[in-house]
Amino acid sequence: MLTSKCMKGVNIGYPLKIKAVDLKESEVDFNPDFISRIIPKLDWTVLISAANSIGKNENLPENLLPEYEKNTEFLKRVHHVLLEIDVVNGELICPESGRKFPINNGIPNMILNEDEV
Amino acid sequence: MDFIETPNKTQPYWLVKFKSDDDVRLLTNRSVSLRSSMELWAYSDTIEDLHRDMKEFPYELLSPYMQENQSFKIEVETFCYELLSPYMQENQSFKIEVETFCKHFTQKEKVDKLEAFSYLPVKGKVKLKNPDIVFQYIEYYGTDPKSPPQHPYMVFFGRWIGNGLRQLIQNLSLKTRKFIGNTSMDPQLSLLMANQAQVRSGDIILDPFVGSGSLLVAAAQFGGYVLGTDIDYLMLHARTRPSRITQKERDKDESVKANMAQYNLDHKYLDVLVNDFAIQFWKEDLRFDAIITDPPYGIREATEKIGTSKENCTISEEHLPTHIPKLLVCWFPIFRDDYNEDGLPTNTCLKLVANSEQILNKHTSRRLLTYEKIGEPRGDNAEHRNNIMDFRSKYYDTREETRKERRMRKALERHTKSDRKS
Structure with missing residues (x-):
């Protein structure tokens, strides 16, 4: 959902790479309606590569399944990847400039210096 | 939803028309300022008239709510300044205030008010916890908690439908x-x-x-x-x-x-x-x-x-x-x-x-x-x-202006004081 396009000299800035130092997995309530609604808002290929990069693919397919709304088991796995895995400490990395945005306590810091804008 | 009476800011109740119970619930379940909603069966400016109206009520209309297999309870409420203004209440102290400043009735007085409804042809049993039907009786004593009148301005009787989300305000305090x-x-x-x-x-x-x-x-x-x-x-x-x-x-x-x-x-x-x-x-x-x-x-x-x-x-x-x-x-x-x-x-x-x-x-x-x-x-x-x-x-x-002014005024005051002394 994030890009670093706002930076000086960065054209696309998407997708940001994720480097996870600490991962936390938790269990939260599953809402199939929400997951079905959010999937079309996501770039599926990007989600898969992001999940791969932190080693939490959960056997998600390369291509989005047809009629995924009806596939509860599939929605549950998407739910886990989206809502139950938290990068506690790590970095988001701009794919063009290599600028690193640190993640501390699960909160990414996207603040730029004056000369980067 | 249509207003039967034009809403009035000083009145803590609104008389409105809904198509169905479900519509009422839809609104009540999302409302933060609303305390509760009831199906109004009778209202009047005197207690006597309310009871007269209820005695003459065409009970076949009410029979679905008075069956043998249904338990019920009657709630007595004295209504005071429970205004919908969102900025006046919110914390617990206000709740206590309402109870203290409202026209207060002893438990005995409340039971008497309740027993005045003994003519209701209800068939089920009284049940105080989780009854199937709740009847609500409200006496409205105006909006000035300091001097409530001897007799209520308005009285209402009907079937309770739902509560608003007022409790949530305290839960999220x-x-x-x-x-x-x-x-x-x-x-x-x-x-x-x-x-x-x-x-x-x-x-x-x-x-x-x-x-x-x-x-x-x-x-x-x-x-x-x-x-x-x-x-x-x-x-x-x-x-x-x-x-x-x-x-x-x-x-x-x-x-x-x-x-x-x-x-x-x-x-x-x-x-x-x-x-x-x-x-x-x-x-x-x-x-x-x-x-x-x-x-x-x-x-x-x-x-x-x-x-x-x-x-x-x-x-x-x-x-x-x-x-x-x-x-x-x-x-x-x-x-x-x-x-x-x-x-x-x-x-x-x-x-x-x-x-x-x-x-x-x-x-x-x-x-x-x-x-x-x-x-x-x-x-x-x-x-x-x-x-x-x-x-x-x-x-x-x-703000700067008032600060400056205050400084000037204080200085002037000091000056006149020292003048008087000398």
Whole structure:
């Protein structure tokens, strides 16, 4: 959902790479309606590569399944990847400039210096 | 819904017409200010007339509620100043106030009032806990708790349908919340804002000035999945000075996420990030269902912006060129003398659909604005900054004036005193 396009000299800035130092997995309530609604808002290929990069693919397919709304088991796995895995400490990395945005306590810091804008 | 009687601000009850019980429940279940709703069977300005009306009531109409297999209870209520004004109650002390200042009746008196209904042809058994049907009897003694009249102004009898969300205001109280800041929004206003934003289950909601996340808590309560950003790194990491006077330092685990977890809403938490609102990190095709926010006015919390430009830092949400949500709900501070609606911020993609005022003091108030998206942004969107004089500079200008004046007055007083002595 994030890009670093706002930076000086960065054209696309998407997708940001994720480097996870600490991962936390938790269990939260599953809402199939929400997951079905959010999937079309996501770039599926990007989600898969992001999940791969932190080693939490959960056997998600390369291509989005047809009629995924009806596939509860599939929605549950998407739910886990989206809502139950938290990068506690790590970095988001701009794919063009290599600028690193640190993640501390699960909160990414996207603040730029004056000369980067 | 139609009003049978024109709503009146000083009256704590409204007489309205609904198509069905379900419609009433739909409204009651989402209402933050409403206490309860009942199907009105009789009302009158004297107790005697009410009973006469009820005795003559065509009972075949009521028979579905008076069957043998149904248990019931009658609630007696004396109604006092339970006004809907959202800014007067909210904390527990008010509740106690109502009970103390209301026309008070002993348990015995209440039982007598209840027994006056013994003529009702009810067949079921009385059950105080979880009855099938609740009858409600309300005596309304006006709005002045200090001198209630001997006889009620109005009495009502009917079938209770549902309670509003008033209890939620206490459940979400800032007093017991894990993580709060200096400008945390109180739960009643937060819930009202979430209602203005028509938050529905599964919506994606953003607060770009999230602070301690009060507005997100309310939005999540109605099923919204929430995202927040704030420029204040120390605030999001709960490393600012504690806002509670009794608290020496903040707990290690204070966070927006901890607040969500406190109310079992952690599954609605998407993320928060440290971000300058004026610099957009959101991907262009991302669409939020609503933005609910209370931007800093630059008075109780400072406004900050990274960059060298010296322009005013209070940027309103309309400046988000590519991310206009379906609904935008935000506060806008004004000087009451300067206010006129044409001066509010506008954008060709947004239509102002609601505008309410909360008076802060004699001179200032803030307005809760609700904008609805009416079109996709194009390149040539005309955005207008407000024409109302900049709130922050005027606030400090006028305050500076009074400070100076006070200093002068004090000096003058000292001077005259010493003159008298000598």
